[in-house]
Amino acid sequence: MSRDRADRCPGVLRPWIADDGALVRLRLIGGTLPTRTLAGLLAISAEHADGDLWLTSRANVQLRGIAHENGCLDPRLVDAVAASGLLPSPAHELVRNVMVSPLSGRSGGRADLRPVARAYDDLLRADDRLAALSARFLVVLDDGRGDLIDRSLDLGAVAVDATHAQVRIGSHHWGEVVAADELAPALVALAHRFLLARGAGESAAWHVDELPDQGSALAQPHHARDLRTHIAALPLPHGMIGQDDGRRAEHLAVPGGRLTPDLAATVLARADEEVVVTPWRSLILPDLPDLPEDAEPACP
Template identity: 65%
Template sequence: MSVERDRTDRCPGVLRPWIADDGALVRLRLVGGALPTQQLADLVLVSGRHGNGDVHLTRRANLQVRGVRHADGEADPEFVRAVAATGLLPSRSHELVRNIMVSPLSGRLAGRADLRPVASRLDELLCADPDLADLSARFLVVLDDGRGDLVDRSLDLGLMAVDAEQAQLRVGEHWGEVVAMEQVPEVLVHLAHRFRHLREEAGTGAWHVDELPDAGAAMLDTHHARDLRTQVHALPVPHDTLHQDDGRTALHVDVPGGVLTHDLATRILALAGRDVVVTPWRSLILPDLENA
């Protein structure tokens, strides 16, 4: 069924905040939840100086800051400059459309493929393409590394790894062909352009693939059966010590209510190595820790 959209979405960003009763709410998008520990530490300080002091984790593995000063619908320029200084605003033109979810433990524990290079390359191509800046901020790419931890997430584009070198594409509710992993970023960008073309033809202002009748099938050209290797499902890993494939460990840390307070952040940062991973379950993974 076609969905008529007469406005853009209202998902917030740093440069397009949501104005709430307690001040501006801003969202910072992370590719696959990947986050250098120093950037998280810097953002905690930014929130303390310019927001309410907390950092919120979202179900798309992004971060939010609340209580930011604002004027005329825009966040305080001092806050924007402080965020940019952390490195968490890598593209002003594309900040709202950098919506790429990845299996949080990809390349570190189990899984069929390491999707981190795929996600990074896809983000590079996305941000380098001016035409794709007009995608909805709700347009979502989901990359499942074959364990099935993200297979149930609704998406616009995505894939599931079937082995270390190949993945089956996903477009809305449809399954596409199995392609070489090295081709995936370019193929997904091509599909995003096909969606934009179909949206323009329909004139509906659709935010999602499934809001255009038969768009998924049209974007894929040919119907493809779901590969049997994608028939897997995994629950989130427990909040515990995890043993990575390379012999190091990772900690999966609960963040109650998805609210990272200053005190909790201080305790977590003291345990973290070089990187942290924000998960879609509003928790944090502290990977690549050396065994004592």
């Protein structure tokens, strides 16, 4: 694919101007959103946007309907987002795109890939050169259950056992099987190789699949796909889900991905310390206490 411009994916420091006002996207690593931050975002939206939070298919959150002056946002909104912890590196704001199996480390799956996601984000933000990645460059980590196996991606991995995962390079190539603690550095090294291969200026590739032979050069030496990565998961049902530690998680539908203040109040009343935004534009409320044996289960 031949590009003739840089991507325009929005962020707090680069809003998209729509018919109903400015739109900003807030990146969540693996969809993780502390409940205190969720409450803060609702207050920010009430003051500066349309009052709702909008969930995306990349497990992020958007604010819409924001007042602006010639494309410039109220500095108080930017300051409030920064104070919430969702803007840890302004230079890397747009490139912190990491998806993880939403139940990883809590229910099912072969491995907990949340630490890998955090480690990758730490390395990303510590590296000035990686701020040059496209805002659409995406890392996808499937914990071996197969719920993200069909997602388009630039880099990623699929867990093959509790401590190892096979690297993915674009949609068509596979790398080596590495230990989980080596996975984040391996992905960062591949991101650097992509930057060298993609070209420069506005014609530079956004994605690995746009490179010659869909990024085959990044995958050298070539590796066969591990048989253990041939997995797929059924759609995650809404309602209560048992966690491996005996507690529960609740998968809550968010119609149209629109988290209204009323629905958010229900979420905050039920949730523990964090919620997880899913790639299906829904929410998981994890780490809920188990029900007493004689109690009636809550309605989903």
